[in-house]
Amino acid sequence: EPEVTQTPSHQVTQMGQEVILRCVPISNHLYFYWYRQILGQKVEFLVSFYNNEISEKSEIFDDQFSVERPDGSNFTLKIRSTKLEDSAMYFCASNSLRATDTQYFGPGTRLTVL
């Protein structure tokens, strides 16, 4: 069964460094998302992406964050200058024909900012 994949599974970085989290959504999906989950808290929406542009973003998704679909398969989340509070699990998700269909989540990337 097709699945969303994410790399790396765990990223450790120093505060102020740039990180790029990578996702490969399910191949025929059209809508892509990033969410994050700070340890012990609920999953929070960051951004949605459709037709090569951001369709919605949350207050969390400030100028330090950007997303890109550099080719036909990858979907990336970049954090330009990481802060301690960016430490979280980051999940990529995708769905297919309609934005309101089932969202399939990847296994997540645990980001630790020191």
Next chain:
Amino acid sequence: SQQGEEDPQALSIQEGENATMNCSYKTSINNLQWYRQNSGRGLVHLILIRSNEREKHSGRLRVTLDTSKKSSSLLITASRAADTASYFCATALYNQGGKLIFGQGTELSVKP
């Protein structure tokens, strides 16, 4: 209350018993989805119920939706130790695309 609140926050049962988790929300939704998360792992999609549906089944799972009360419930029948996990409801708001708003989750512990 927030959009997507689960109740109870924690539930401990014996294997073989049924587990019921509830979710309440505030604003009109397009659909409501239930996910499972094992400790520190990814989110596994369980079931999606649309706003015009009242009940759905999938194996040992039964989900109900009451739009008049803005609430949903997830029933796991004949629970197993492997069902131990956190369960989240997530709502896709009406006319707001695919963004999902998650609740805090119910932590289910099934004792063998």
